[in-house]
Amino acid sequence: MQIDTLFVDEGFGSLDEDTLEDVMDAIDGLRENGRVIGLISHVADLRARIPQHLRVRRTPAGSLIESDAG
Numbered sequence: 001m002q003i004d005t006l007f008v009d010e011g012f013g014s015l016d017e018d019t020l021e022d023v024m025d026a027i028d029g030l031r032e033n034g035r036v037i038g039l040i041s042h043v044a045d046l047r048a049r050i051p052q053h054l055r056v057r058r059t060p061a062g063s064l065i066e067s068d069a070g
Contacts, residue, residue: 006030007038012046024049 012020024046031037039050047053055066
């Protein structure tokens with residue numbers, strides 16, 4: 001079985017700095033091999049390593065999705 005898309009929801013908050021670095025290196029390797037990786041996280045250290053950001057913001061009119069390069 002081959003997995004082309006992977007989403008990880010809040011799987012990083014309990015990792016120490018070294019383990020987080022190892023996990024991000026592994027995710028970078030998957031992405032470089034053509035996989036689509038979606039990360040959902042509040043860990044600020046991840047932002048610099050993620051090339052594309054989607055942010056969902058609450059507004060009075062409903063949710064707003066913003067996209068930008070990391």
